[in-house]
Amino acid sequence: MTSRFNPLSSDPKWQKAWTDAATFLTPPASDPRPKSYILEMFPYPSGRIHMGHVRNYTMGDVLARHKRMTGHAVLHPMGWDSFGMPAENAAMEKKVHPGAWTRANIEAMKKQLKRLGLAIDWSRELSTCEPDYYGQEQALFLDFLKAGLVYRKESTVNWDPVDMTVLANEQVIDGRGWRSGALVEKKKLNQWFLKITDFAEELLEGLGSLERWPDKVRLMQENWIGKSKGLNCTFNLTGTGDGIDVFTTRPDTLFGASFVAIAADHPLAAELATNAPALQDFIADCKLGGTTAAEIETAEKKGFNTGLTVEHPLDSSWHLPVYVANFVLMDYGTGAVFGCPAHDQRDLDFARKYRLPVIRVVAEGDDEDSEFEGDVAYTGPGRIVNSHFLNGMSVDEAKASIIATAEQEGWGEGQTQYRLRDWGVSRQRYWGTPIPVIHCGFCGVLPVPRQDLPIVLPEDVSFDIPGNPLDRHPTWKHLNCPNCGEPAQRETDTLDTFADSSWYFIRFASQPDDKPFDKAEAEAWLPVGQYIGGIEHAILHLLYARFWTRALQKIGKIDISEPFDALFTQGMVTHATFADPDGKWLSPEEIIEGGNGPTTQDGRAVTVGRIEKMSKSKKNVVDPDPMFDAYGADAVRWFMLSDSPPERDLEWSESGIEGTWRFVNRIWRLFDSVNPPHKWGGVGEADGGGAVGPSGVDGAETPLHHFAVPLPVTGEDLTLTKLLHRAIAGIGADISALQFNKAVAKTHELVNAIEKAAPSASRDEAIRTLARLIAPMIPHLAEEGWAAMGGEGLVADQPWPDHDPALLIDDEATIAVQVNGKLRDTLTVPKDADKAALEAAALASEKVQRVLDGGIPKKVIVVPGRLVNIVA
RNA sequence: GCCCCUGUGGUGAAAUUGGUAGACGCGCCGCACUCAAAAUGCGGUAUCGAAAGAUGUGCUGGUUCGAGUCCGGCCAGGGGCACCA
Numbered sequence: 042m043t044s045r046f047n048p049l050s051s052d053p054k055w056q057k058a059w060t061d062a063a064t065f066l067t068p069p070a071s072d073p074r075p076k077s078y079i080l081e082m083f084p085y086p087s088g089r090i091h092m093g094h095v096r097n098y099t100m101g102d103v104l105a106r107h108k109r110m111t112g113h114a115v116l117h118p119m120g121w122d123s124f125g126m127p128a129e130n131a132a133m134e135k136k137v138h139p140g141a142w143t144r145a146n147i148e149a150m151k152k153q154l155k156r157l158g159l160a161i162d163w164s165r166e167l168s169t170c171e172p173d174y175y176g177q178e179q180a181l182f183l184d185f186l187k188a189g190l191v192y193r194k195e196s197t198v199n200w201d202p203v204d205m206t207v208l209a210n211e212q213v214i215d216g217r218g219w220r221s222g223a224l225v226e227k228k229k230l231n232q233w234f235l236k237i238t239d240f241a242e243e244l245l246e247g248l249g250s251l252e253r254w255p256d257k258v259r260l261m262q263e264n265w266i267g268k269s270k271g272l273n274c275t276f277n278l279t280g281t282g283d284g285i286d287v288f289t290t291r292p293d294t295l296f297g298a299s300f301v302a303i304a305a306d307h308p309l310a311a312e313l314a315t316n317a318p319a320l321q322d323f324i325a326d327c328k329l330g331g332t333t334a335a336e337i338e339t340a341e342k343k344g345f346n347t348g349l350t351v352e353h354p355l356d357s358s359w360h361l362p363v364y365v366a367n368f369v370l371m372d373y374g375t376g377a378v379f380g381c382p383a384h385d386q387r388d389l390d391f392a393r394k395y396r397l398p399v400i401r402v403v404a405e406g407d408d409e410d411s412e413f414e415g416d417v418a419y420t421g422p423g424r425i426v427n428s429h430f431l432n433g434m435s436v437d438e439a440k441a442s443i444i445a446t447a448e449q450e451g452w453g454e455g456q457t458q459y460r461l462r463d464w465g466v467s468r469q470r471y472w473g474t475p476i477p478v479i480h481c482g483f484c485g486v487l488p489v490p491r492q493d494l495p496i497v498l499p500e501d502v503s504f505d506i507p508g509n510p511l512d513r514h515p516t517w518k519h520l521n522c523p524n525c526g527e528p529a530q531r532e533t534d535t536l537d538t539f540a541d542s543s544w545y546f547i548r549f550a551s552q553p554d555d556k557p558f559d560k561a562e563a564e565a566w567l568p569v570g571q572y573i574g575g576i577e578h579a580i581l582h583l584l585y586a587r588f589w590t591r592a593l594q595k596i597g598k599i600d601i602s603e604p605f606d607a608l609f610t611q612g613m614v615t616h617a618t619f620a621d622p623d624g625k626w627l628s629p630e631e632i633i634e635g636g637n638g639p640t641t642q643d644g645r646a647v648t649v650g651r652i653e654k655m656s657k658s659k660k661n662v663v664d665p666d667p668m669f670d671a672y673g674a675d676a677v678r679w680f681m682l683s684d685s686p687p688e689r690d691l692e693w694s695e696s697g698i699e700g701t702w703r704f705v706n707r708i709w710r711l712f713d714s715v716n717p718p719h720k721w722g723g724v725g726e727a728d729g730g731g732a733v734g735p736s737g738v739d740g741a742e743t744p745l746h747h748f749a750v751p752l753p754v755t756g757e758d759l760t761l762t763k764l765l766h767r768a769i770a771g772i773g774a775d776i777s778a779l780q781f782n783k784a785v786a787k788t789h790e791l792v793n794a795i796e797k798a799a800p801s802a803s804r805d806e807a808i809r810t811l812a813r814l815i816a817p818m819i820p821h822l823a824e825e826g827w828a829a830m831g832g833e834g835l836v837a838d839q840p841w842p843d844h845d846p847a848l849l850i851d852d853e854a855t856i857a858v859q860v861n862g863k864l865r866d867t868l869t870v871p872k873d874a875d876k877a878a879l880e881a882a883a884l885a886s887e888k889v890q891r892v893l894d895g896g897i898p899k900k901v902i903v904v905p906g907r908l909v910n911i912v913a
Numbered sequence: 914g915c916c917c918c919u920g921u922g923g924u925g926a927a928a929u930u931g932g933u934a935g936a937c938g939c940g941c942c943g944c945a946c947u948c949a950a951a952a953u954g955c956g957g958u959a960u961c962g963a964a965a966g967a968u969g970u971g972c973u974g975g976u977u978c979g980a981g982u983c984c985g986g987c988c989a990g991g992g993g994c995a996c997c998a
């Protein structure tokens with residue numbers, strides 16, 4: 042007999058039992074039970090599982106197990122987002138093939154995940170880097186191409202002029218290429234785009250139906266789509282017939298305009314530069330630097346005065362200078378803006394720098410002076426001034442008025458603009474889904490014939506030199522045109538990996554060999570009932586997946602518009618970062634904590650850096666395997682669920698895992714104490730570890746399956762039974778709401794109470810019920826206890842216990858008594874005491890009388906069941 | 914720079930959504946058991962104070978009988994910003 046839970050023997054035993062019983066295989070789509078599709082964002086196979094994964098997958102697992110116990114048909118799959126840049130980086134650094142590296146990582150991580158004891162249907166596992174997945178994605182791409190949702194256009198990339206390769210944003214460090222150190226340039230390439238902007242309005246409106254999404258995510262997406270109404274108008278170049286088209290969201294400030302600025306790659310800028318070397322230099326200068334919004338917006342605002350002027354559309358005698366400016370982007374709007382410095386900070390900075398007029402047109406208070414003072418633009422509401430026919434209007438009235446005038450006079454029109462841009466999916470990389478098109482010198486761009494899918498990546502590639510291995514592969518891209526038979530070339534761009542993650546949730550629901558998915562089967566499971574993942578995916582992944590689903594709906598492949606009915610964004614698991622004196626990142630295991638701060642193994646001082654999301658590149662990951670070895674899966678699971686609210690970031694610390702291990706053993710001892718005592722060390726239980734758990738009764742004991750609702754009880758037993766029923770209701774509600782930390786606290790309260798209770802039938806009943814209550818969270822221990830107490834079958838298959846609502850009601854309440862909002866006393870009163878009785882009782886309180894000191898209360902506020910506040 | 918979020922004891926946090934701040938843990942302190950240790954159990958633990966009491970939810974101002982919760986301004990930390998996933 043032992044008083045310790047032994048996870049090293051127990052964990053594998055029950056994991057095997059679940060596998061043998063096919064417990065977690067997905068029921069067929071025809072299953073009559075309500076369907077529940079629980080999905081966690083699938084991982085990138087970086088090599089090892091870290092605590093962020095453990096947190097994510099434990100949460101989903103608790104939910105999936107609880108859903109099964111409450112009578113749902115559950116789909117809970119797992120797969121791998123296995124294309125992407127890290128595999129190519131590994132190939133360059135370690136001379137391994139990206140595929141070999143990725144597949145080895147998947148095997149290692151799968152092994153780790155299995156140790157967690159997840160209730161996953163592994164028969165549906167998928168990996169996006171395998172042709173059976175990406176080939177189907179190519180088929181969907183061709184569908185989109187046919188439906189007119191795909192097109193090519195020029196767009197800007199980060200170009201490393203030394204390595205002659207396209208860089209990802211994260212490969213640009215302080216404006217330089219990460220490997221070469223060369224100053225990065227902007228370069229235009231012809232690239233493939235998906236028309237997400239066709240769905241801008243739908244995607245915006247759809248947010249309204251996503252009631253079970255966090256408000257903050259909906260807000261972020263709304264801002265990202267960025268619908269705005271404005272004016273598209275033309276400023277005519279002085280003395281010529283040409284005009285510059287400008288879009289503005291602030292047409293009300295048109296009389297405050299003091300310049301027009303165009304992008305460095307605006308056609309007019311190029312035209313002017315042909316015989317202006319200074320402008321050529323300026324444009325070349327604008328090409329330096331990265332392509333990200335953050336870089337562009339924090340870079341110094343610079344302009345080049347072209348010497349040209351334009352006429353103000355409302356007063357042709359008013360001429361404004363035309364600048365080429367580095368902060369105007371050709372990709373947004375029309376690639377040209379007018380500047381109203383008084384009411385836009387960026388324009389004001391620009392105007393002060395180049396000594397341009399700053400005219401006030403929105404009055405904040407009484408100040409109508411046309412000359413605007415100071416360096417802080419006024420962007421708030423106000424009354425229009427210095428603006429002729431707009432004077433006296435509000436900002437909104439002026440916007441409407443000027444748009445109406447422009448349309449009437451024919452120099453502009455109102456326009457709805459979205460910030461959202463089309464989705465550039467081209468990547469000049471090897472490790473991604475090949476874009477299934479062919480370029481023929483005679484026939485143009487052609488889709489790959491369907492029967493030729495999948496277009497499989499060649500295996501024989503080298504990463505010795507930078508650039509796209511597909512492009513320089515000796516044979517892969519060459520073929521004969523399927524139309525005219527002449528020599529042609531394959532597209533060598535691959536798809537953005539966000540494409541892979543934009544439909545994997547559909548493939549999980551249905552995975553036929555001959556098509557991406559079966560419509561009816563997919564519709565039976567979708568939309569996902571609960572999607573769980575990191576907040577870092579709040580915009581891009583979730584928006585692309587929503588778009589992809591709507592695009593599939595549009596072409597008739599599936600009849601749902603939103604893929605994720607409920608979304609939960611978990612907080613990240615963070616950890617301090619460490620670096621040695623040379624600035625190299627160190628992992629936590631390489632650190633020795635000393636009296637004078639942490640050092641390296643050889644005694645050099647370690648810099649403790651920022652606390653950041655666990656990531657391989659910063660080496661601040663914590664591997665769960667040593668913790669599985671020491672404490673088992675349940676203690677690790679319990680630890681991840683305890684304490685921190687799941688949506689909040691969690692700074693990893695190891696103190697505490699000991700505490701959860703102790704708690705696991707406290708429950709274990711409760712199982713051991715159930716009356717009638719069970720026999721120990723029974724059937725086939727001896728193992729090398731010596732510490733063997735109970736494994737069932739030997740027949741003659743009281744039958745314990747279908748634990749009965751307790752008979753009426755009194756006294757202490759009633760108190761415990763009430764607490765039990767409160768725990769059943771509370772834990773179930775907390776799990777459904779993904780408030781696992783609260784479910785854990787309630788489990789603690791129940792266990793504390795059971796431990797204090799004297800042996801009785803009610804106590805035994807509470808312990809048997811406890812096995813079911815913990816089954817979703819710490820399933821191995823629950824199974825072990827269930828079996829030990831003689832429960833039939835697997836606890837995973839048991840129904841979630843019922844609770845009696847009558848037992849949740851208390852007949853007494855403790856209320857607060859305040860004087861002037863300060864707590865002075867508490868009273869225990871009957872639950873249904875009326876206001877007058879509460880007021881009288883409060884005023885009778887000795888402590889209240891002492892504070893009042895003979896004074897007469899001015900007012901008494903009574904909140905029944907809560908408090909009495911006496912205002913003196 | 915722009916958008917979003919977070920901030921409560923030594924520490925992770927809870928607070929029925931405007932009504933008793935600190936539930937439940939971790940840690941720590943004390944005691945019991947033990948030859949001893951581990952494990953386990955019992956008690957204590959916001960701060961100041963001998964006590965009465967006072968103070969206290971990042972800072973600051975406001976609304977309210979009453980604010981951790983609502984509003985304004987600030988500070989700090991985190992996420993995203995379209996080629997990290």
